[in-house]
Amino acid sequence: MTSVDIKHFPMRIGGREVDTERRRNVVDPSTGETVATVAHGDAGHVDAAVSAARAAFDSGVWRHRTPQERAAVMRRIVAAANDVADELIELELSANGATVRQATGFHIGYALAHFSYFADLAETYAWQRPAPITTFPALGQAVVHREPIGVVGAIAPWNFPLLLTLWKVGPALAAGNSVVVKPDEHTPLSILAFARIAEENGLPPGVLNVVPGDGPDAGARLASHPDVGKIAFTGSTAVGREIMRLAAGTVKQVTLELGGKGPSIVLDDADLDLAVDGVLYGCFVYSGQVCESGTRALVPAHLYDDFVGRLVTRASTIALGPTRDWDTDMGPVIDAHQQARIVDYIHGAVAEGAAVALGGQAIDQPGYWVTPTILTGVHNSMRIAQEEVFGPVLVVIAYSDDDEAVSIANDSDYGLAASIWSSDNSRSLDLAARIDSGSVWINDAHQINCQVPFGGFKQSGVGRELGPDALDAYTEVKTVHLDLSGGRDSKPYDILLSHADE
Incomplete structure (x- = not known):
């Protein structure tokens, strides 16, 4: 303009x-x-x-x-x-x-x-x-x-x-x-x-x-x-x-x-192609600037390297570009302050021991752009896993079994939304019952349905x-109470007024 x-x-x-x-x-x-x-x-x-x-x-x-x-x-x-x-x-x-x-x-x-x-x-x-x-x-x-x-x-x-x-x-x-x-x-x-x-x-x-x-x-x-x-x-x-x-x-x-710090829990029986696309969709829609985004991917330790590789390959295809172009997948972040804040979170995570598997920087061009970023080697105690970044940053955390996945998912001040990725509906529903979250989506993300309540647990x-x-x-x-008794004699007023003059 x-x-x-x-x-x-x-x-x-x-x-x-x-x-x-x-x-x-x-x-x-x-x-x-x-x-x-x-x-x-x-x-x-x-x-x-x-x-x-x-x-x-x-x-x-x-x-x-x-x-x-x-x-x-x-x-x-x-x-x-x-x-x-x-x-x-x-x-x-x-x-x-x-x-x-x-x-x-x-x-x-x-x-x-x-x-x-x-x-x-x-x-x-x-x-x-x-x-x-x-x-x-x-x-x-x-x-x-x-x-x-x-x-x-x-x-x-x-x-x-x-x-x-x-x-x-x-x-x-x-x-x-x-x-x-x-x-x-x-x-x-x-x-x-x-x-x-x-x-x-x-x-x-x-x-x-x-x-x-x-x-x-x-x-x-x-x-x-x-x-x-x-x-x-x-x-x-x-x-x-x-x-x-x-x-x-x-x-x-x-x-x-x-706020939120949503976990996306990938179970060992998940359809990995679906889970990869679902986790990326859950985190990177609108450049991660969604309160219920799944910004923590929880992945079984024995699938970790394979799943991270799939995430990086697929996320590398996300197209940044003019927001009015129908071929553009992801746009900028809201302003320069938020851009700098996101990059600071990434640098802080690296200083704590995380590794950048993809992206990790601002783009030097007009506007306020941050590349889709995937961080590995993250532990849930790190600042990047506990605080709401509100940007295109996905952290991948390894877990050993379902109990640990639930423990990591719930180890947060937030409880807005979570997702579970599995081919076993019964197992997913049992796990959903243990998650402290206002919404739990099984094999999907960002399922905002006006016919059901939306909101969060905890903070x-x-x-x-x-x-x-x-x-x-x-x-x-x-x-509004309407008396139907029809007269004073049917009232309990004598509890107080039993000696009143008739």
């Missing part, structure tokens, strides 16, 4: 475009060039957005619509977004460096399909559930109601900007809430476009607001704001801890989807997103 192609994106508050003097450049990671500018919000803009969201909620313009009416609007939004899917794909890949294949299938394709799923949930969710009739201490009937929380704050990451934002916005809107989104400052373009599309297709102004800005300012204010009833966050575990601390000040509900998060119960996290539970 040349300078004349650079478009400016205001933030969106209360159904209006709101601009600021302070602007941030949006950079294409594949070239290092500025492709857009965006209004840079601060805590004051968050306050304005929360105020607009609260006003919309209190007016009832969205929450008082029936679930069927909300679902119908959400489906209209999906249809309109599909009509301009190419625009959304371009906004996504130009800001975060995804390849066009990934952006089409995962980043945008999944996002719109999952938003449609949340629309379906609005129609099938149990908004009211009768409890059993009680006879003691008096005859009565209770009904459990699910009601919207109010204003939901959504803080989204840069790796899947629209998809992971809609994992929060979708169930929040389906439940009747208003939302304020704080997108990552690198990648606000697709959600800003989506918010505009949503309002053009029936979402009332103020129900969805988008404030790009820095985490320590705009994000921190959203997490601590007294009029925000829930925070949903996807990002690093370190930032998740801070979000939880800030939310505790007003005892907000939180959903946190945090990989709090709560779950997706699945048939996704709206639970965006609703409050209210019990």
Whole structure:
């Protein structure tokens, strides 16, 4: 893009475009060039957005619509977004460096399909559930109601900007809430476009607001704001801890989807051709910048050299190139800071005794590129095996038997996702039951299915997103009890008032 192609994106508050003097450049990671500018919000803009969201909620313009009416609007939004899917794909890949294949299938394709799923949930969710009739201490009937929380704050990451934002916005809107989104400052373009599309297709102004800005300012204010009833966050575990601390000040509900260090366990009866491709897919999709990536390959000691050789041969065919080229397999990492951080992790691993079997360096060309990297001789106690690198780095660890494989897999602060590669389903299922992980995929990887819950054990998060119960996290539970006893004589009031005048 040349300078004349650079478009400016205001933030969106209360159904209006709101601009600021302070602007941030949006950079294409594949070239290092500025492709857009965006209004840079601060805590004051968050306050304005929360105020607009609260006003919309209190007016009832969205929450008082029936679930069927909300679902119908959400489906209209999906249809309109599909009509301009190419625009959304371009906004996504130009800001975060995804390849066009990934952006089409995962980043945008999944996002719109999952938003449609949340629309379906609005129609099938149990908004009211009768409890059993009680006879003691008096005859009565209770009904459990699910009601919207109010204003939901959504803080989204840069790796899947629209998809992971809609994992929060979708169930929040389906439940009747208003939302304020704080997108990552690198990648606000697709959600800003989506918010505009949503309002053009029936979402009332103020129900969805988008404030790009820095985490320590705009994000921190959203997490601590007294009029925000829930925070949903996807990002690093370190930032998740801070979000939880800030939310505790007003005892907000939180959903946190945090880091991972996924094990890919290759059993000795695995189809090795399938396992090799599956392990590489599990680690190197989107340059390893996926929280549930399988970045630790656990391999039987007697198969280690053979499997590493197969990995290196196959990974050597991964094509890096222009992100808009359909023949490109892998793109860049997000920015120069992350590029340097990844290379530092690789150098640190080598200093601890690991060996580079493939790659291991940044590429000296415009943009922020790191070669697909495979490290051998890694022990699980090494920093490279314990910390989330968030880059195209696969470590291969040897194990002796199934018990040791489980021990290594679980020896982590994280527990987001794992994969098992085996030709024996029974053995795989037994092993899966022993893995401390929110998802375990057998003979597959990256199986994100909107119909099942997603989230992690341990420091990989709090709560779950997706699945048939996704709206639970965006609703409050209210019990309404109706007395059916018919009079004072049937009440247990004499426990306290037995000597009262008749």
